[in-house]
Amino acid sequence: MDLKRIAKDTTKTLTSYLTYQAVRVVISQLDETEPKRAYWLHQFSAREKIQDGEAYLQALFRERQDLAFRILTVREHLANEIAEALPEMLRSTIQQANMDQRRQQLERITQLELTAPSSSIDSL
């Protein structure tokens, strides 16, 4: 288990995800002031793969550098604002999700035993 590589890959995924969220923020800001540019960015983002945040930004810089610069600023702001909360949120979300999965599985097994009581008695 290469934890260093996993942490690095996770950070890369996070960076791309926050780029996507920054694009959404900029589109919604433009929607209120410059709906035409909001529409343009929306169309551009549907065309260019946003899964790879850096490639997306490079493509955007070639077409509308002001929007690209704005997205850089917003994603850095988002990272600074939410970074500190992430460890605790991540740990508690995974603990809760694991608990839910275990509970659901227990319920499923119980249900199976109720609907097939003889086989359950056989296995005792």
Add this chain to the structure above:
Amino acid sequence: MDLKRIAKDTTKTLTSYLTYQAVRVVISQLDETEPKRAYWLHQFSAREKIQDGEAYLQALFRERQDLAFRILTVREHLANEIAEALPEMLRSTIQQANMDQRRQQLERITQLELTAPSSSIDSL
């Protein structure tokens, strides 16, 4: 800019991503001891959408509950191991990526001015 919602969505994405990483860890562990089960999990993971980690796990619980339980344990372990490092890694990765994007754009503009010096002088 709804930071609370963005932090929550980001945590959900992170949880799914760590589920995917946990599946990779379990496959690589099985590869060494039980290659047939490793192959089975590999095939299963190619078939079931792993983008939604919880739905993937629910499907796996229905087929091989021991593997599903193992993935729950591994993803919780991964979260506990890397969570604390994430804020600093995220901030520095985004800062570095933004610096790279700005540098590339500066180089592109300089290049454009070098290849079209007259228009650049015209615009002065």
